[in-house]
Amino acid sequence: MLDWFDTRGWRPAPFQREAWRRYLAGEPGLLVTPTGSGKTLAALGGPLLQALKLGDAAATRKRGVAQGPRLRLLWITPLRALATDTVRAMQEPIAALGVPWTVAMRTGDASARDRRLARKGLSDVLVTTPESFALMLSYPDAPQLLAGVRGVVVDEWHELLGNKRGVLLQLCLARLRALVPAAPLWGLSATLGNLAEARDVLLPHAPDAAIVAAPRRRRMTLETLLPEEGERFPWAGHLGLSQLQRVAAVLQRARSSLLFTNTRSQAELWHRALQSVWLDDPATLALHHGSLDASLRAAAETGLRDGSVRCVVATSSLDLGVDFPAVDQVLQVGSPKGMARLLQRGGRARHRPGEAGHVVCVPTHALELAEYAAAREALAHGRIESRPPPRLSLDVLAQHCVTLALGGGFDPDDLLAEVRGTHAFAGLPDAAWSAVLDFIVRGGSALESYPDYRRVVRDDDGRFRVHDRRVAFRHRLSIGTITSDGSVQVRYMKGGYLGAVEEAFIGRLRPRDRFQFAGRTLELVQLRDMTAYVRIAKRADGRVPRWQGGRMPLSSELGAEVEAILAAPVTRPEMRALSPLLDLQERLSELPTPATLLVEAVKTRQGWHTFVFPFAGRAVHEGLAALLALRWGREAPNTFGWAVNDYGLVLTAQALAWLDPPLMQRLLSPEGLMDDLRDSLNLAELARRQFREIARVAGLLPPSLPGRAPRSLRQLQASSSLLFDVLRQHDPGHLLLAQAEREVLEAQLEVQRLREVLERCGRRVLALHRPPSLTPLAFPLWAEAIRGQLSTEDWRTRVARAAAQLEQRHGRGA
DSSP states (O other): OHHHHHHTTOOOOHHHHHHHHHHHTTOOEEEEOOTTSSHHHHHHHHHHHHHHHHTHHHHTTOOOTTOOOOOOEEEEOSOHHHHHHHHHHHHHHHHHTTOOOOEEEESTTOOHHHHHHHHHTOOSEEEEOHHHHHHHHTSTTHHHHHTTOOEEEETTTHHHHTSHHHHHHHHHHHHHHHHOTTSOEEEEEOOOTTHHHHHHHHOTTOTTOEEEEOSSOOOEEEEEOOOOTTOOOOSSSOOSGGGHHHHHHHHHTSSOEEEEOSSHHHHHHHHHHHHHHOOSOGGGEEEEOTTBOHHHHHHHHHHHHHTSOSEEEEOGGGOSOOOOTTOOEEEEESOOSSHHHHHHHHTTTTOSTTOOEEEEEEOSSTTHHHHHHHHHHHHHHTOOOOOOOOOOOHHHHHHHHHHHHHTTOBOHHHHHHHHHTSSTTTTOOHHHHHHHHHHHHHSSTTTTTOGGGOOOEEOTTSOEEOOOHHHHHHHHHHOSSOOOSSEEEEEETTSOEEEEEEHHHHTTOOTTOEEEETTEEEEEEEEETTEEEEEEOSSSOOBOOOOTTOOOOOOHHHHHHHHHHHTSOSOSHHHHHHHHHHHHHHHHSOOOOTTEEEEEEEEETTEEEEEEEOOOOHHHHHHHHHHHHHHHHHHSOOOEEEEEOSSOEEEEESSOOOOOHHHHHHHTOOTTHHHHHHHHTTHHHHHHHHHHHHHHHHTSSOOOOTTSOOOOHHHHHHHHHHHHHHHHHHOTTOHHHHHHHHHIIIIISOHHHHHHHHHHHHHSEEEEEOOSSOOTTHHHHHHHHTTTSOOSSOHHHHHHHHHHHHHHHHOOOO
């Protein structure tokens, strides 16, 4: 191994040597290093050294007739694209060291050869995803295929820690530990705010396992494209396209670039805008996001590697550790909204050990300058977000139980002990376990009359098994926790698949309407069987699809940094550029501080507006706005509307409504929070929407069968709503109903953070102002509030006109 490093001109880093040593000693652990620092070699080196030590090279040359499964190393990764890249990265050291291992990939993109090797256990190394790993466990021969595993690696663990994919993986790893308890498990992760918890979630059987980290963090530098002095810069409501010429100039100065946006719609718009000013061959500009066909994404990735593509406009589809050593720079359009995302994206440039990361920040409106300055502060102090892991996701547990019932069956007592050995289900009550078993056997009391919900049978020997081949087929099709709503495939009339857009968007188009997708202007020919047939349009205009859930909320850590830096002395270059706007804010009202709660009251033609700025993020502000509207309405009957952004919220009353400090204190009381939330929000309707995702994961909504048209969003909604109503009426204590309400409160409304925000606001000094007009902080909220109003004008036109009027009134504040 050391000789091979020498031939490359490398020296093993201390963290790599430590990882190899601990692996060879049979220890599990968590490896935490920045992207681009060599963590793949740190994780692969131990298994390779072990193979050389045990003589795998000699043993694997003997291809005897009685050879059994050869799987030695299981490598789990969250992305199919990352799996492909990992296989490529493994091939060189394996070949150079003379270890004749066969490496295969088992993902949705795997070749027929790889699928065959994986299915028969004829690969020494298997790179797979959590979903494909779970699928493997659904076959009765899984124990034999996995019996020879000597090590397990979970790549990019931080991306799985905080979601249900991670819960599914926890359950699958618990089953693997029962089969091969001696195989050490290693996780690879970027830096987190809760590293110890991340280690304990992955390794619940080894709470004192080592956390191996590089001694120094990879350096990261930020460069912001600042407006020129005196230049008008938008206050709100823009996509950053006013920066197009500056961005084009930055792209020309480097050989290859990644330009990240926060949404797929924004990526499509920026790609189209860059096409209009691109000076090089159009083929050197590419687009990459999760709704594009895998072949289009793969072409963009290959172009970055071989140098044939100079710039890729991307979303989070390229956030993870796909290795692009040739990328020279990363641009971030708009605020990254969180430090973890910024570090991840910055790490994609100069992805080589010892190289510093660099991000060019492209603000889309004035206040994002403060977010970049806040990111500099957080970067300097090493602050990064935590990712809390979910607990008691009973829909995932139900799916896992059916998987194991397919894979040879399970004993309920043995499986309960195995499940409680995971972090996610360590506190699983006996009653909840009984409810899960009852659910997979008969669907619960309300659904037992329907054969489709009787999936598992308890046999005379006490083991739970699946006997129905139709149940087995449908379950294997639906394994996993990734769900999508009503996607419509986009295909050329003459053949060729481009990707998928949401049904809600395409359903509003008529034949011959044009839209932008996959970097092309397309004309809709017809919509049939959930497929949009298109052709290239002759004109270059058209709508851009919008995908649900596209907005990223500001993290609490970065929100706190923004609030603090707005009150700090102007030292950062971004804050100097923002100072005219901040001076105007201070002149009209005051600047927020961590010790005060800024509240502004303004009367406009739309009504009486009350702006509150807790800087707690969009999700918390959504629940807080509904809560304040309910409580204020109780004190003085009125009609309230509200809007939120990451900085604060606005309540708009139709009748006269002015706050005073005693009233504000009562509105912000944490007392009675849960009851008031239930009264202020239609929790039943929110739970109904959440139930659709839970029902699909748990198997209540079986997937469309191959060869048949996928079900539309309307059909999915109708099926899940019917189930929801039946369960509420006939089985109100059903485990999935309770989970739906719990997930609404915990995940959507972040009720625990909401309580903390109420307590924090109660301790602050109230800074109540009645400025003569909208302030720079209030204006984006006002713009958000008028977004849903009926008008014959485009929303951006109205926002730009209002901003211009305010600037004219107060002077150019931005």
